[in-house]
Amino acid sequence: MRSKRQARIRSSILIDDLLSEAKAGSRRAIGRLLSVVEHGGADADALTESTFSTTNMPHVIGITGPPGSGKSTLVGKLVDTMMDKGHSPAILAIDPSSPLSGGAILGDRIRIDGGQSDIFIRSMATRGHSGGLALAVPGALRVFDVSGFDPIIIETVGVGQVEVDITAAADTTIVVSNPGAGDTVQASKAGLLEVADIFVVNKADRPGADGVCRDLDLMLDLSHMTGQEDITGRRPPITMVNSLEGTGIEELRAEIDSHKRYLDAMDQRVAARHRRLQAEVLTRVQVDLEHRAAASQRTEAGKDIRTDLSEGRISPIKAAARLSELL
Amino acid sequence: MRSKRQARIRSSILIDDLLSEAKAGSRRAIGRLLSVVEHGGADADALTESTFSTTNMPHVIGITGPPGSGKSTLVGKLVDTMMDKGHSPAILAIDPSSPLSGGAILGDRIRIDGGQSDIFIRSMATRGHSGGLALAVPGALRVFDVSGFDPIIIETVGVGQVEVDITAAADTTIVVSNPGAGDTVQASKAGLLEVADIFVVNKADRPGADGVCRDLDLMLDLSHMTGQEDITGRRPPITMVNSLEGTGIEELRAEIDSHKRYLDAMDQRVAARHRRLQAEVLTRVQVDLEHRAAASQRTEAGKDIRTDLSEGRISPIKAAARLSELL
Numbered sequence: 001m002r003s004k005r006q007a008r009i010r011s012s013i014l015i016d017d018l019l020s021e022a023k024a025g026s027r028r029a030i031g032r033l034l035s036v037v038e039h040g041g042a043d044a045d046a047l048t049e050s051t052f053s054t055t056n057m058p059h060v061i062g063i064t065g066p067p068g069s070g071k072s073t074l075v076g077k078l079v080d081t082m083m084d085k086g087h088s089p090a091i092l093a094i095d096p097s098s099p100l101s102g103g104a105i106l107g108d109r110i111r112i113d114g115g116q117s118d119i120f121i122r123s124m125a126t127r128g129h130s131g132g133l134a135l136a137v138p139g140a141l142r143v144f145d146v147s148g149f150d151p152i153i154i155e156t157v158g159v160g161q162v163e164v165d166i167t168a169a170a171d172t173t174i175v176v177s178n179p180g181a182g183d184t185v186q187a188s189k190a191g192l193l194e195v196a197d198i199f200v201v202n203k204a205d206r207p208g209a210d211g212v213c214r215d216l217d218l219m220l221d222l223s224h225m226t227g228q229e230d231i232t233g234r235r236p237p238i239t240m241v242n243s244l245e246g247t248g249i250e251e252l253r254a255e256i257d258s259h260k261r262y263l264d265a266m267d268q269r270v271a272a273r274h275r276r277l278q279a280e281v282l283t284r285v286q287v288d289l290e291h292r293a294a295a296s297q298r299t300e301a302g303k304d305i306r307t308d309l310s311e312g313r314i315s316p317i318k319a320a321a322r323l324s325e326l327l
Numbered sequence: 328m329r330s331k332r333q334a335r336i337r338s339s340i341l342i343d344d345l346l347s348e349a350k351a352g353s354r355r356a357i358g359r360l361l362s363v364v365e366h367g368g369a370d371a372d373a374l375t376e377s378t379f380s381t382t383n384m385p386h387v388i389g390i391t392g393p394p395g396s397g398k399s400t401l402v403g404k405l406v407d408t409m410m411d412k413g414h415s416p417a418i419l420a421i422d423p424s425s426p427l428s429g430g431a432i433l434g435d436r437i438r439i440d441g442g443q444s445d446i447f448i449r450s451m452a453t454r455g456h457s458g459g460l461a462l463a464v465p466g467a468l469r470v471f472d473v474s475g476f477d478p479i480i481i482e483t484v485g486v487g488q489v490e491v492d493i494t495a496a497a498d499t500t501i502v503v504s505n506p507g508a509g510d511t512v513q514a515s516k517a518g519l520l521e522v523a524d525i526f527v528v529n530k531a532d533r534p535g536a537d538g539v540c541r542d543l544d545l546m547l548d549l550s551h552m553t554g555q556e557d558i559t560g561r562r563p564p565i566t567m568v569n570s571l572e573g574t575g576i577e578e579l580r581a582e583i584d585s586h587k588r589y590l591d592a593m594d595q596r597v598a599a600r601h602r603r604l605q606a607e608v609l610t611r612v613q614v615d616l617e618h619r620a621a622a623s624q625r626t627e628a629g630k631d632i633r634t635d636l637s638e639g640r641i642s643p644i645k646a647a648a649r650l651s652e653l654l
Contacts, residue, residue, distance in 0.1 A: 013547060045556065047645060048644055049643055052642040052643060053639040053642075054639075138643070232564045239645050255477070274636075274637045277636050277637065277643055277646075278624075278633065280634070280643045281632075281643050281646045281650060282617075282620060282624070284643060284644065284646075284647030285620045285647045285650050285651050285654075286620065288647065289616040289651070289654075290613060293612045293613065293616070294609070296608070297605075305608075306493075306605065309601075309604050309605070309608060310604065312379070312380040315375055315376050315379040315380075316375060316379060316465070316604055316607045316608050316611060317372055317375055317376065317611065319604075319608045320608045320611035320612050320615065323608060323609075324612050324615055327616075
């Protein structure tokens with residue numbers, strides 16, 4: 001026990017050192033802290049305990065859209081204009097693919113990144129259990145926050161429910177569509193329509209861009225009619241962008257700023273932060289309970305339930321009730 | 328209490344009636360039972376209790392692949408050849424999109440379906456909580472099973488973890504790639520490489536099909552070297568198909584049959600059925616615990632935790648520990 005406690009003390013000293021270095025601007029320290037977050041476990045917990053209570057209230061921006069909608073280029077151009085305005089953006093790229101191709105997405109960005117040293121980019125894969133990612137995202141936000149980055153951009157490929165949930169938890173959620181997707185209702189899929197604060201039609205020079213814009217407009221009309229709109233009646237703007245050329249990027253930045261002011265006027269960024277904390281707590285409880293349920297399955301009583309289930313003596317409902325009792 | 332119990336008795340009588348009709352081949356009864364499954368709740372539980380213990384051991388085939396890989400056409404042609412051989416296939420299409428576009432996928436298929444009455448197709452959306460879908464799929468399998476369908480094909484758009492998990496739980500998992508996807512490692516994304524029993528390169532007439540085939544072959548070589556292969560050393564075959572023309576469909580059907588025989592020789596279909604039952608039980612426990620956690624959050628003690636969390640007095644870790652104690 002004592003050695004475990006000593007290990008914990010050593011680990012928290014190391015983490016406090018890394019935090020000091022990160023606050024002083026060490027990219028190496030920030031990178032190592034993000035790895036701690038990704039790895040999870042006791043070190044990640046120690047980091048959470050050291051960082052949870054302070055915040056500079058950075059603007060958390062979620063950007064999502066189907067693969068091939070040009071999000072990476074868009075985000076690259078967007079952070080350029082943000083840096084021109086004196087901001088220090090960080091990007092957390094949630095990569096739904098396996099480690100095999102994870103490198104490619106990060107690699108693309110590094111070319112965009114070039115020699116700019118005020119921007120920080122981190123790619124995280126969604127492989128493994130979703131609870132891990134649901135905890136890694138708030139952890140990474142805290143690391144970026146204490147390191148002084150603002151805004152923090154979370155970029156996801158918005159197909160899975162997990163990715164949509166993560167993007168939707170941002171202060172400002174941007175949904176990117178483009179005429180090349182072939183399916184004009186792509187943006188409305190997986191519930192993206194409901195969570196968008198700003199729509200971007202990317203590749204606006206291509207044929208069909210006006211059509212995508214009209215479709216989005218129509219869908220907003222429909223959701224207006226069915227009462228699904230924001231309670232305040234705010235209608236998400238649709239911004240036409242050509243991220244390769246840089247057209248419309250400044251307009252998008254202005255829309256993002258405008259949405260931030262709108263949120264602040266109603267204390268909605270504080271509310272969003274609280275919602276993220278609540279969601280993190282629920283995830284932690286769920287992960288804990290899942291571990292306990294899995295452990296119960298491995299006990300003798302758990303094995304009996306399993307046998308009865310496999311041999312058709314009890315239903316999945318009865319088996320679940322008996323397993324719940326073991327917890 | 329009595330009226331609730333009476334309602335339960337009425338509901339289970341209704342469900343037993345529907346089950347008798349479904350066994351006699353009533354498509355209307357099967358459709359209503361699938362709606363019961365989708366809707367969840369007490370009726371779905373009554374249906375589970377009535378169906379869990381009997382099985383005809385239908386072959387459960389999972390088919391997944393990125394959007395646009397031509398899965399629908401492929402499945403349409405595949406069930407044609409299965410029906411020619413005297414089988415009665417059912418298709419469960421898991422649609423990752425919102426209800427808005429859900430109709431399109433089903434609509435496409437109905438054209439393929441034509442006048443054939445031995446095939447049953449049901450589309451389910453993944454919107455809403457994933458626990459709902461994780462319970463709806465085994466429920467739908469049981470409805471198809473007791474109604475005498477064999478094989479049962481579960482078709483998902485394989486991007487989200489939920490969809491991949493569902494497909495991977497099948498007896499035989501087929502992963503569809505095609506040269507049009509632009510990204511040849513698409514098939515390996517989201518862990519599809521590890522779960523595939525059979526690879527299909529669709530649209531085999533298009534330029535680049537051979538390249539996709541080579542890439543898959545190379546990835547199988549790599550996973551062989553790193554020891555990730557099937558413990559028995561079986562290497563998943565790669566089948567070239569042009570589902571529009573129908574080329575390669577008969578070969579695919581033969582590969583599926585061959586894999587079924589391979590599984591049966593080692594009792595692996597019984598094992599897969601047991602794994603599906605175990606997974607269903609764990610989901611049921613988790614859904615129950617999530618409901619209890621959410622309910623705890625709404626109690627006075629839960630609200631206190633929430634306030635302490637929002638005001639930065641306790642960390643998300645401490646908040647989760649206190650919430651767990653309330654359960």
